[in-house]
Amino acid sequence: MKKHEKEIEKPDPAILEKFQARTQEFQTLMTYYRSAIREVETKFQILADESALLNDRNPVNDIQTRLKSPQSILEKLERKGLSLCWENIENEVLDVAGVRVVCPFIDDIDRLAGAFLEQDDVHLIRKKDYIRHPKENGYRSLHLIIETPIYLMHEKKMMKVEVQLRTIAMEFWASLEHQMRYKKDLSDELIGKLSSQLRGCAAISANLDEQMQSIRNRIDQETIEQEED
Ligand code: 0O2
Numbered sequence: 001m002k003k004h005e006k007e008i009e010k011p012d013p014a015i016l017e018k019f020q021a022r023t024q025e026f027q028t029l030m031t032y033y034r035s036a037i038r039e040v041e042t043k044f045q046i047l048a049d050e051s052a053l054l055n056d057r058n059p060v061n062d063i064q065t066r067l068k069s070p071q072s073i074l075e076k077l078e079r080k081g082l083s084l085c086w087e088n089i090e091n092e093v094l095d096v097a098g099v100r101v102v103c104p105f106i107d108d109i110d111r112l113a114g115a116f117l118e119q120d121d122v123h124l125i126r127k128k129d130y131i132r133h134p135k136e137n138g139y140r141s142l143h144l145i146i147e148t149p150i151y152l153m154h155e156k157k158m159m160k161v162e163v164q165l166r167t168i169a170m171e172f173w174a175s176l177e178h179q180m181r182y183k184k185d186l187s188d189e190l191i192g193k194l195s196s197q198l199r200g201c202a203a204i205s206a207n208l209d210e211q212m213q214s215i216r217n218r219i220d221q222e223t224i225e226q227e228e229d
Contacts, residue, residue, distance in 0.1 A: 022084075029086055030067060033097040035150040036159035037065045040099045043122070047115050059108035061168055064100040068093065094126070094145045095162035102171045105213050106131065109142055109165045116144075116163070123147045125160065131170075137195060138202020139174060141166040169205040169212075173198070 041063055048060035068076075073093055074084060082088045089096060103109050109131070117124055128143040142165040149156045166174065177198050180186065186194075 025086060026070075029089065030096075032150060032152075032157060032159055033067055033161075036148060036161050037067065037097045037099055039148055039150060040097075040146070040161050040163060041065055043116060043119065044099070044101050044112065047112055051111075059103055059105075059112055060101055061104055062102040062171075064102070066098045066100075068096045068098065090160070094160050097159065097161040098164070099161060100164045100166070100171075103165065103167055105216050106167055106209050107213060107216070109167065113142055113144065113163075113165055117146075121149055123158075131166075134202065134206070137177065138199045138205075139177065140170045140202065140206065141174065167209050169208050173202055173205045 044060060044063055048058055052058040073089060073096060076093050077084055077088055080092055082092055101109075101112065103112065116122060123146060124144060125147055126143075126145040131140050131142050134140045144163040144165070145160060146163060147158045147160050149158055180191065180194055180198070
């Protein structure tokens with residue numbers, strides 16, 4: 001299983017200044033989020049290891065983690081008309097801690113999400129199913145906002161983490177679409193054309209996921225039948 005943490009982009013000095021005025025406070029909060037990311041990542045690694053052992057197949061292709069940059073946190077708070085403080089970050093920016101789990105097949109997503117949400121110390125806050133209900137632009141993924149404890153020296157603290165589960169095909173599509181969205185020098189005309197092409201690719205990718213799942217199911221069924229004989 002590959003694992004990597006996205007490099008944190010260099011923040012704008014003016015934004016850094018706002019954060020630096022409360023350095024200690026924010027470093028503490030970010031340390032808590034980093035710990036929560038570790039907890040969630042470990043949970044998925046354990047589920048993947050067990051599945052690989054029982055089914056001879058790893059349901060996790062890749063786990064990516066990221067801590068939202070100070071710049072993005074501030075932008076989100078400003079969009080919501082909120083000031084920069086600990087409470088607003090904790091209550092209103094639900095994706096400071098992000099864990100993305102990339103799976104080979106759609107069924108892997110359902111199984112992993114189910115097993116993860118059944119755990120005693122994982123509390124579901126919000127679920128957005130962009131797989132069953134893709135976004136207008138074709139984006140598909142399962143998004144979960146959960147709360148899970150981290151254990152500190154003298155207290156237990158509940159932390160929110162955004163978990164995104166998607167297939168390899170969904171990840172391929174989303175990373176290209178993300179690049180297009182964040183590329184600032186593309187003309188509106190080109191963005192229009194590329195968006196429409198991407199919508200077409202989203203349909204092809206959804207179809208690919210379905211076909212791959214159906215082949216997977218057929219192989220599994222055959223294996224069961226052979227074992228019964
Ligand atoms: P990055 O760089 O990936 O972190 P909320 O304020 O939480 O209620 P939000 O943040 O719009 O509303 O929540 P949502 O819809 O769950 O989406 C959050 C994240 O999902 C995004 O984070 C993306 O990672 C991903 N995402 C959602 N829609 C799209 C899409 O159309 N295309 C792609 N490529 N990714 C998408 P960020 O902060 O935008 O970006």
